[in-house]
Amino acid sequence: MWEKVLVNLMPLLLLPFPICTGVSPPGQPVHLYCRSPEKETFTCRWEPGSDGGLPTTYILYYQREDSDETFECPDYQSAGDHSCFFDRTHTSIWVTYNITIVASNSLGRTRSDPLEVDVMNIVYPNAPENLTASVEFLPSEDSPYLLMTWEPPHGLDVHSGWTTPTYQLRIKQEKQNEWEEYVSGKQTQFAIYSLPPEALFMVQVQCRIDHGLWSEWSPMVYAEVPNYTRSDKSDWIVVGVSLSFIVLVGTCILSVKRKYIKHCVLPPVPGPKIKGFDGQLLKNGRPEDILNAVFQQGFPPTVSCKDQLEYLVVFDSKESMMNSPTESHRPTSTETTSMLDPPYFYADLQSIQNLSAQQQIDASENPIAKHINNIKIQVNSQNNRDEELHMDRTAVNMFCTSTAIGYVDVSNVTEEELNENQLNYSKVSGVDTNNVLLLQREIVQPKSPPFREKGNLEEFTSQRSCYLDKTGPIPGGVNTGLKDNGYVDTMPM
């Protein structure tokens, strides 16, 4: 029977984990942090797991990025319990350390998770030291200012430039709820002016290195501002003097420039200027007299429009003129001097030339042209090119002296095109001073009534003359008719 009990109990006795004694392998240690206060040494701390009831030892192993060896912590004591201190000879910056902690007791070992550390990322300085805050008085004035000075934390090597701490302050009056923060840069002192009287100030300072972690705040320091009277008088005197000076200067300027200012502010209203209109007459005179005075000049003005022609269409020959189907008004007679068929009048070039010769027209005075608003030149492109060119230029030249002409149309028409209702217009793109009219290159379909267009054309300052652009849609190239200065010869030689 006892054997049976023993057999039953044997598995229990052989079980690996204890039931009654309460010992176990150690729990996993956990990394807390690694910190370097001055970029030359660093310390790592960990939190031990449970020790399993047995004496447990902790060993820190590390590997460096630049080697395959595994090292052990050089110093477990200097930084206290559960810590490892790496001194100068064991610390390298810009090198990654892979740190693992192994807890072991008689029952087993447990590894922590690995921690990767680069000293560059764990720079955490101590707080600045010896902070002092005192209320000082400027020698010339009565108003006090708060002067704060401190020193970098001990151990930091500032003189060689290896560490460059930057500082930050926070200041509060005792009765305020919120801190005011000020950045001090690399300076180890800071001043605040315009203090309220009878106030108690509390000051703290912290630092950091190379945009790393901010240190803890230093211990609080207090400073009391005594009761003093603020001399605001001097401020008001300055304000008063400057204001009065400005007023004085302004008054002087105004008095000197009063006419100009009056002109700006109260512009003169133009009086009525009707010709022959007399204000006095209106007041005193009789209605008949007033009417006579006003309407003396034949009001309303009438302009004779009868002589104005909308279009003069010039053909290069009588035949093409006859064949032209474009306009509804067909010329019925060969009498080309008739000008009584507005709005279109047809002529061929020869007739025009004859007319000009007859009337001995000077280029500057063209009675025909005075009555013509637009010219449309229709060229039969099957003709000799030179002739066409001459004809265009001649016709245009003769009529271009008229100030009334706004539209010169040159159409290059073939036999086929004569049958089509294609209107090609060249827009006037500019006017030179002497006998030259600038035509635009593109052939534009007219969409609006053929009045003078300014649009994107050059300004029509002088309409006395015009010239043919040799790159325009005129058939034929450069001709001997062209003079050196770009002007067009009136008659082909």
Added chain:
Amino acid sequence: MAQQKSIGTRLHLAVLCMVVSCQAIGLNDLLERAAQRSDKLHSLSTSLMSDLDSHFPPLGRMLMPRPSMCHTSSLQTPNDKQQTLRVTENELLSLIRSLLQAWSSPLFQLSSEAPNLPHPAASAIHSKLRELQDHTQSLGDGLDILVSKMGPSSQLISALPFNGGDVGQDKTSRLVNFNFLMSCFRRDSHKIDSFLKVLRCRAAKIRPEAC
């Protein structure tokens, strides 16, 4: 006679001192500006890294290449204060300029990838990268002027080729690669900043308040 000689030597010394101090002040100013620029550069790279880390997949940390895989890790640089203080100015400047040079094309590549980065703060990252490029460029230019005032031995630059970096296709690997390159850059910007600050203090013998 001896008095005249001593006056003459004193005059020479005074002139020499003036010339040296004039030149030293010129160098001081240049180093001060360079150190400020490198400080700004490191601050930008730090803030960029924290932006990136805010949304980094935990799996990515496992996939991250070792820092020894940075393309600049082949350059031998001092690793602690003692080593750094032993290096000459010319060599330090050469190291700084080599590092800066090595990052001009990788930064360009990063900057072109940044708008398409699968990250919520991609536009902020992109603008910071452009700022980073500008600062790198201007720091490089300033250092070129600086070394022209010093000896020819300071003008040596080691070439550290960047092989383009395989970006990868999927979201995670692109992010991981980006993060890895930025961490390499941050390490190098810290090196540049530390070295320049050491140089600044070393040159400030005449004006100790600079350090």
